[in-house]
Amino acid sequence: MNLTVNVEQNKARAFVKLTGEIDVYTAPNLKEKLLPLTKIQNQVIEVDFSGVSYMDSTGLGVFVSALKSTKENSSSMRLVHLDERIYRVFRITGLIEIMDVHRAIKGGEE
Amino acid sequence: MDKVLNKNLEEYKELLKNFINTQDERSLYKVERMSKSFIRNSVLPEEIVNLHIQAMDELYPDIANSFHHSMNFLLEAMISYGLAHQEFQLLREQQIALKSEISIAARMQETLLGTEKPNIDGLDIGVVSVPAHQMNGDYYHFLKGNDGMLGLAIADVIGKGIPAALCMSMIKYSIDSYPEESMRTNVILESLNRVVERNVESNMFITMIYAQYFPDESILRYSFAGHEPAYYFNAMKNTFEEVNTKGLVLGVLPNATYSQKELELEKDDMVIFLTDGVTECRDDGRFIKIQEVLNLIEQYKHLPAQDIVDRVFKYFEKLQDFTLRDDFTMIILKKEV
Structure with a gap:
């Protein structure tokens, strides 16, 4: 299974649209595209999970390093449209307490 | 030629x-x-x-x-x-040489991280921990205190492979250096978090449970750091309840704090600890639901703890055609009398 990472950048905002599965094979590609965005001062990044069907712990690792990088570079990151299973991973690991994470709900967004 | x-x-x-x-x-x-x-x-x-x-x-x-x-x-x-x-x-x-080096590292890991199931008064313990690859990213460790207390650490290193396995040795030797009997489980996690945060790469972190069982009082005290919930089986009511505490995975924030909860065990009660290898099992693209795991345990509840974990593992191994995608660890503590 593949992952496409589509980055659209305009001025201080970047939209990252993910489609596919995030696992040990696809995570390096995601990291390569996401990390440089977090290093831009004051960059606001929105990562759209609506096309993501699966994410394993390696994927979580990518978002943890991205989070650390946003803190060092005063950029910010927001994850949106996570399905229940992926949202659960962020909840159990306690990461929703320190990250801006929003699950997808029918008819809109939480 | x-x-x-x-x-x-x-x-x-x-x-x-x-x-x-x-x-x-x-x-x-x-x-x-x-x-x-x-x-x-x-x-x-x-x-x-x-x-x-x-x-x-x-x-x-x-x-x-x-x-x-x-x-x-x-x-x-x-x-x-x-x-x-x-x-x-x-x-x-070169690949053959590399393979043999990894298998040496895996053997070293077994020696370094080896832990024995202790004998604790009135407690029956079952353990299964099987790596998906040569090196195991799951880790568990038993400690026995002078007063008969059991210390149990279960961890899953995220960021697989050899660095993860090496990271485990760091955790084990830190725990060994603590005056564990006098420390609360949440304090142990807070201290480990500082060690991990200072010493691992930014994309690596650890989910962990630390638990202590005191046989004299039949009380289990525990703290969770971003780990899968455990399950408490109440033998009298024949029900399962989720057991966990809120807390961030180790290695992300230097000053993370954790809380402790406790549970009193009665005869035939069980506490089931797992890593996400158990719930991330995929059978033909379908995820195994935790309820399925608990149903199996309920079915085997009359057996000794080791037999229960062995049978649950065999069941899921068979479902996945004997190829694990992730390391699989399950520990059951069952109160005997």
Whole structure:
């Protein structure tokens, strides 16, 4: 299974649209595209999970390093449209307490 | 190698002659077998073309010049394939060497991280921990205090492979250095979090449970750091309840704090600890639901704890055609009397 990472950048905002599965094979590609965005001062990044069907712990690792990088570079990151299973991973690991994470709900967004 | 080729020249010539005259299938079959022996003896493709040229020269000395030239041309065209083949051989040797190094590391991991199931008064313990690859990213450790108390650490390092396994040794030796009996489970996690945060790469972190069982009071105290919930089986009511505490995974924030909760166990009660390898099991693309795991445990509840975990593991291993995608760890504590 593949992952496409589509980055659209305009001025201080970047939209990252993910489609596919995030696992040990696809995570390096995601990291390569996401990390440089977090290093831009004051960059606001929105990562759209609506096309993501699966994410394993390696994927979580990518978002943890991205989070650390946003803190060092005063950029910010927001994850949106996570399905229940992926949202659960962020909840159990306690990461929703320190990250801006929003699950997808029918008819809109939480 | 020349010896191999000379020995084969006569045979090759014979087969070739035979085939040119009769187009006999058997010659084709024999030359195929010959080519297998060439591969075993690392004969390069251009050497085979050369063998063919020699054989043709000897069989048909008056062969057309243009054919002769074309064969020398082919010989040159094969040279890069020969180089690629040599490179492939070298890589294969390196891969074998690497594999043996990893298996040494895996054995070292077993020695470094080895832990024995202790005997605790009135407590039956079952453990299964199976790595998906050579090195296990799941880790558990038992400690027995002087007063008969049991300390149990379960962890899953995120960021798999060898660095993860090495990271586990760090956790184990930190825990070993604590005056564990006098420390609360949440304080142990807070202290480990600082060690991990300082020492691992930014994309690595650890989910962990630390629990202590006090046989005199039949009380289990526990703290969770971003780990999968455990399950408490109440034998009297025949029900399962989720057990966990809120807390961030280790290694993300230096000052993370954790909380402690406790649970009093009665006869035949169980506490089931797992890593996400258990719930991330996929059967034909379908995820295994935790309820399925609990149903199995309920079905085997009359058995000793070790038999329960073994049977649950066998069930899921079979569901996944015996190929684990993730390390699988399950520990059951069952109160005997």
